[in-house]
Amino acid sequence: MKQYIETRHEKFITDLKTIINIDSSSDNKDGIEKVARFFEKRFTRIGFNTEVLFLGDQKVPCLYAEHLPSKKPFDIMFLGHLDTVFPTGEVEKRPFSIKGNRAFGPGVCDMKGGLLVVLHVLETLRHEVLLEQLSVCVAFNGDEETGSDASRDWIMAMAKKSRQTFVFEPCRPGYRFVLQRKGGGWFNIIAKGQQAHAGADPEKGINAVVELAHQIVKINKLNQNAVETSAQVTIVKGGDKVNIIPNKAQAWVDVRILKIEEKERIESFFKTLAEHPYFKGSKITIQGYINRPPMEPIEATHKLWELIRSTGERIGLSVEAISTGGCSDGNSTSAAGTPTIDGMGIVGANSHRADEYAELDSIDNMVLLVAQVCKAIGENS
Structure with a gap:
């Protein structure tokens, strides 16, 4: 042979x-x-x-x-x-x-x-x-x-x-x-706020970028070395012009899990993000899931x-x-x-x-x- x-x-x-x-x-x-x-x-x-x-x-x-x-x-x-x-x-x-x-x-x-x-x-x-x-x-x-x-x-x-x-x-x-x-999957987080003039009346706005930033801090805490779960924010977009309070921002997150038991915990976490916005009046929507088991x-x-x-x-x-x-x-x-x-x-x-x-x-x-x-x-x- x-x-x-x-x-x-x-x-x-x-x-x-x-x-x-x-x-x-x-x-x-x-x-x-x-x-x-x-x-x-x-x-x-x-x-x-x-x-x-x-x-x-x-x-x-x-x-x-x-x-x-x-x-x-x-x-x-x-x-x-x-x-x-x-x-x-x-x-x-x-x-x-x-x-x-x-x-x-x-x-x-x-x-x-x-x-x-x-x-x-x-x-x-x-x-x-x-x-x-x-x-x-x-x-x-x-x-x-x-x-x-x-x-x-x-x-x-x-x-x-x-x-x-x-x-x-x-x-x-x-x-x-x-x-x-x-195993792995992805999640897309979209934060929506209220547009306003950044200099003349910023108090009338709800900054979607800042809202998203607070959610990203929460997401980063998902990284668990003990169970080898990772949640990496890899793409962030938000804002149109420097003098406008942005009314929309979004991020994509790459998630990896070593054990199948983590799937439910991670997917549940992202579902609950929408229920706890940082700013009153902002809205958060989530898309994505763990599509490949370990x-x-x-x-x-x-x-x-x-x-x-x-x-x-x-x-x-x-x-x-x-x-x-x-x-x-x-x-x-x-x-x-x-x-x-x-x-x-x-x-x-x-x-x-x-x-x-x-x-x-x-x-x-x-x-x-x-x-x-x-x-x-x-x-x-």
Whole structure:
């Protein structure tokens, strides 16, 4: 198996260049579909039942593929996303490139490299006549970077039909995999007051910016280090002209929670903000919610991780499990009760930045590791 994977190293890089050089931002449905069609052809070629779906009101392109479907659960669900955060035109500015041991380009590690790990693992298992031992499904959605609103229910439904889920977000440098993620959501606070002349008769006004400032102080107290909850005010807007008391101001808050029990407390807190304005006569409205539950490891998750760790050790790869504050679709599969391991893609860093990169020498290692883990699962299924 190792030798076969090594002979396909250049093929992996060629595939990576092909899909990196397709703009596929979350709002570029044509680009997302092009990437989906690339995978549709390859999965079909190795015998998968494959379909490009268009989910939700926005008709988000998603790819679904299955092998040996049956009434029993899938042995493994392979999960990834086709979209990137980079706008259309980014590829023209900085197409796929290689410098030393690193590959660059929009979405190179987040997560087009990870999608190719899935493809090359399954192609390897087919070549080694090991695929017939496994019942697997592949779900690549096209709206992860905007919250997976159209695809979340679909992903969770597939997870409930699967014994375990592998998520192919980038593996962290040093071969660090993700077993736990914080849940998250957002809230928008709008304060409305009364406009007035700031110099001639300010007493006739109700300053919405000052009202909002008092609410922000309350919100900041939500940050609880003991329970690892964070509530970060990230955008604030208010006022039109320097000589006018502003009648409207608003703020956006990014919230992260480690434990599902925090969801109710946080959402209740924001609901009650509207009931306690600082100024008499001002009005506060709240929008938003916790839309991604925490990814919390269960006993079966730790058992699955031990298989990955021991397999890595056997092939000479030292791996590590970590927790992170960022969210992924692994939050949803975990909430569905499915043991979930994230960070199964190629090693990389600087996601969502122009200097995002993937480590080329991790390609063969990750394909081999995942393929060997799948082999072990197949032998014991």
